[in-house]
Amino acid sequence: MTLALxxxxxxxxxxxxxxxxxxxxxxxxxxxMQAVYDLVKYAxxxxxxxxxxVVLVRSEEARERLVAHMAEGNRPKTRTAPLVAIxxxxxxxxxxLPTLFPHFPQAKDMFFAERPxxxxxxxxxxxxxxxxxIVGIRAAGLAAGPMTGFDAAGVQKEFLDDDHTPLMVVNxxxxxxxxxxxxxxxLSYEDVVTTV
Amino acid sequence: MTLALxxxxxxxxxxxxxxxxxxxxxxxxxxxMQAVYDLVKYAxxxxxxxxxxVVLVRSEEARERLVAHMAEGNRPKTRTAPLVAIxxxxxxxxxxLPTLFPHFPQAKDMFFAERPxxxxxxxxxxxxxxxxxIVGIRAAGLAAGPMTGFDAAGVQKEFLDDDHTPLMVVNxxxxxxxxxxxxxxxLSYEDVVTTV
Numbered sequence: 072m073t074l075a076l077x078x079x080x081x082x083x084x085x086x087x088x089x090x091x092x093x094x095x096x097x098x099x100x101x102x103x104m105q106a107v108y109d110l111v112k113y114a115x116x117x118x119x120x121x122x123x124x125v126v127l128v129r130s131e132e133a134r135e136r137l138v139a140h141m142a143e144g145n146r147p148k149t150r151t152a153p154l155v156a157i158x159x160x161x162x163x164x165x166x167x168l169p170t171l172f173p174h175f176p177q178a179k180d181m182f183f184a185e186r187p188x189x190x191x192x193x194x195x196x197x198x199x200x201x202x203x204x205i206v207g208i209r210a211a212g213l214a215a216g217p218m219t220g221f222d223a224a225g226v227q228k229e230f231l232d233d234d235h236t237p238l239m240v241v242n243x244x245x246x247x248x249x250x251x252x253x254x255x256x257x258l259s260y261e262d263v264v265t266t267v
Numbered sequence: 268m269t270l271a272l273x274x275x276x277x278x279x280x281x282x283x284x285x286x287x288x289x290x291x292x293x294x295x296x297x298x299x300m301q302a303v304y305d306l307v308k309y310a311x312x313x314x315x316x317x318x319x320x321v322v323l324v325r326s327e328e329a330r331e332r333l334v335a336h337m338a339e340g341n342r343p344k345t346r347t348a349p350l351v352a353i354x355x356x357x358x359x360x361x362x363x364l365p366t367l368f369p370h371f372p373q374a375k376d377m378f379f380a381e382r383p384x385x386x387x388x389x390x391x392x393x394x395x396x397x398x399x400x401i402v403g404i405r406a407a408g409l410a411a412g413p414m415t416g417f418d419a420a421g422v423q424k425e426f427l428d429d430d431h432t433p434l435m436v437v438n439x440x441x442x443x444x445x446x447x448x449x450x451x452x453x454l455s456y457e458d459v460v461t462t463v
Contacts, residue, residue, distance in 0.1 A: 075408030080276035202398030210270030
């Protein structure tokens with residue numbers, strides 16, 4: 072037992088979880104999404120900046136507006152997933168820092184006075200939180216279908232504003248039939264890790 | 268039970284796990300790091316590109332070279348952690364795509380022929396994998412201390428090359444005494460999630 076995490080949890084989150092490209096009809100509830108958020112919100116970001124923002128696309132009208140900005144190959148699954156979430160990074164996260172990082176309120180002005188520094192930090196830390204969110208969807212017994220194939224400027228204009236940069240769109244639901252491709256190979260430990 | 272993940276696993280990975288700033292003397296073994304990697308390698312990235320590369324800093328000489336590039340406040344913990352890992356994104360990940368994404372080998376040339384497109388994708392997907400890696404460290408019963416406060420150009424020059432962009436440095440080990448600050452507040456679900 073090299074890992075402390077139990078084997079069923081390892082399977083649920085990593086080994087048996089797969090990116091889904093087709094979904095069952097079972098709805099995904101707001102209660103499920105709140106439980107996902109209330110679990111993964113604790114995972115770390117720099118200065119506890121937590122720049123991730125989420126738009127849940129629930130209405131048919133909004134779904135069609137989103138589908139129009141997706142890459143061709145992503146349209147059918149984005150149209151039919153029980154729930155679709157747009158994950159974005161808030162480039163003005165620093166406004167919340169005095170609340171989020173109370174023991175060092177100077178961080179707001181010391182590190183994040185300039186917009187380019189904020190954008191860079193929000194992109195990295197928003198991506199970390201996007202990954203935690205994917206793990207959280209799996210923790211809820213659901214499958215995630217994360218996608219970066221979409222017109223980012225179009226999605227930003229349609230659903231966000233100049234201060235929020237889209238990171239990815241995620242289909243969420245129980246997997247349907249033939250939901251996943253056969254698993255592709257992974258790089259070996261030796262390919263990825265070096266020691267100095 | 269809104270979540271499928273058992274409560275002990277929720278605590279281990281998210282609710283009770285904390286960023287550590289001090290560590291015990293207990294070593295972190297290569298076997299542990301391999302178990303972490305072999306779990307989190309399955310988590311999703313775009314086109315299965317898996318651009319994360321890891322440098323484990325084990326020798327005293329390499330440790331001192333790394334500490335010299337860390338921000339002042341990060342030096343004591345980087346010097347004393349049982350193990351330190353540099354996480355980087357491989358901007359030339361596309362060379363592996365025909366192996367990693369065998370059912371669509373055209374992806375390499377269709378989407379990633381240009382370096383800026385690769386850098387952008389590697390930054391996002393490398394960050395996703397960095398987050399999975401942090402979750403994996405916790406799955407091993409260890410604490411992570413991720414840091415972005417370092418001279419990125421210096422770390423790149425010292426430990427990497429022009430094709431590898433550092434994402435973060437992570438201290439790894441069992442937490443020591445007073446390892447963590449009191450937990451800072453998080454944004455509420457209502458602050459983060461909107462529905463359209």
